[in-house]
Amino acid sequence: MTCAFSTEQIASLSAPLDRAKVRQREQGRSKVSYLEGWQVIAEANRIFGFDGWQRETIEVRCVSQAERTIGRDQRPGWGVTYTARVRVTVGGPTSAAAVIREGCGAGHGIDADLGQAHESALKEAETDAMKRALMTFGNPFGLALYDKQQREVTQSAGESSAPRTASASNGSRSIHRSPSPATPSASDDPGLTPLDPAVIRQILDTLRGLPRPVLEGFTKAFRKRFQVPEEATSIADRICQRRHHDWIEAFLVQHEAAA
Numbered sequence: 001m002t003c004a005f006s007t008e009q010i011a012s013l014s015a016p017l018d019r020a021k022v023r024q025r026e027q028g029r030s031k032v033s034y035l036e037g038w039q040v041i042a043e044a045n046r047i048f049g050f051d052g053w054q055r056e057t058i059e060v061r062c063v064s065q066a067e068r069t070i071g072r073d074q075r076p077g078w079g080v081t082y083t084a085r086v087r088v089t090v091g092g093p094t095s096a097a098a099v100i101r102e103g104c105g106a107g108h109g110i111d112a113d114l115g116q117a118h119e120s121a122l123k124e125a126e127t128d129a130m131k132r133a134l135m136t137f138g139n140p141f142g143l144a145l146y147d148k149q150q151r152e153v154t155q156s157a158g159e160s161s162a163p164r165t166a167s168a169s170n171g172s173r174s175i176h177r178s179p180s181p182a183t184p185s186a187s188d189d190p191g192l193t194p195l196d197p198a199v200i201r202q203i204l205d206t207l208r209g210l211p212r213p214v215l216e217g218f219t220k221a222f223r224k225r226f227q228v229p230e231e232a233t234s235i236a237d238r239i240c241q242r243r244h245h246d247w248i249e250a251f252l253v254q255h256e257a258a259a
Contacts, residue, residue, distance in 0.1 A: 004090065004097040008253045012047045013138035016152045022145065033150070035142045037127040043140045046254060048090050055130050058102065059085040060122060070110055077112040080121040086129035090137070103132030154191060191243035203239055203248060218251055 005013070021039050024031045044053050061083050070077035083106050091098040105128025109121030134141040144152035195203075207215060222228065222235055225247060238244070 004099050008250075009047055012140060012250065015139060016154045017139045017142070017144040019153050022153065033145045035131065035145070037131060040131050040134055040141055044088075044134060046250060047140065049254065053088065053090045055133070056087045056089070057084060057126055057129075058087050059083075060125065062118070062121075065114075065118075068110070070112060075112055077110060078114045078117040080109040080114075080117040082107045082109075082118075082121040082125040084122075084125035084129040086126060086133050088130065088133040099137075101133045101136045103129045103135070105129030105132055191241060191246070193242040195240055195242060195245055199245065200239055203245065204236060206252070207248075218248075221251065222247070 021035060022033050023036055024033055026032075062080065063083055064079070064081040066079050068077060068079045069075065083104065085102060085104050087100060087102045089098055089100050105125050107121040107124025107126070107128060109117035109119065109124070111117040111120060131142060135143050135146075137143075139152050144150060207218065210218065219235060222238075222244075226238060226244070228235055228238055232238070239248070
């Protein structure tokens with residue numbers, strides 16, 4: 001049977017989840033880790049391609065609607081709950097094989113306006129169901145968060161260790177990884193490992209060869225991803241760590257796929 005995913009996609013799906021993308025919220029007396037809906041969609045676009053996947057809402061149902069008080073001033077309002085089932089399809093007629101996953105979710109809306117409460121609950125239920133469907137594809141979509149020890153979530157700079165990241169070649173625009181140093185970095189985060197100067201030069205040469213519109217899009221995305229200050233006139237000196245290499249490699253893979 002032909003695999004539906006490319007080597008680069010498999011590497012991305014197998015890679016640990018970046019802790020910087022994880023959010024937390026209070027639930028009862030504990031904190032729950034989760035990914036925001038826009039983040040999950042952005043990852044699907046990055047890994048599968050903007051035209052490489054689709055979602056379809058199979059079912060939505062309002063399971064609860066009741067009057068209730070809201071806010072500190074106990075204003076009259078509404079509480080609404082929806083459930084939803086969403087189907088995610090990766091690939092299509094032109095791919096080796098389509099992969100289909102489904103997920104169920106729930107959403108709750110509280111508002112003084114009944115229509116607004118319904119809208120909030122419906123959107124939340126569809127997003128929740130979509131995230132649960134995409135979660136089955138791997139760590140970048142939140143699968144790693146279901147492990148209570150979160151062993152497949154990269155550690156932040158202040159933590160002691162991090163899982164090893166997967167690597168892949170993107171073919172025509174492959175950037176070679178510098179060898180890991182014999183001793184770990186101060187934070188023990190592989191993403192913070194300095195790049196060899198020769199690798200940095202190769203990355204910059206590759207980027208200079210990109211079409212101008214693509215290069216401009218890359219620069220804007222890199223600044224946003226790594227929070228480069230607006231006053232910085234160039235990003236060349238910001239490309240210095242393995243995390244930068246990995247992100248750039250993923251960008252080039254996506255560019256090649258879309259070309």
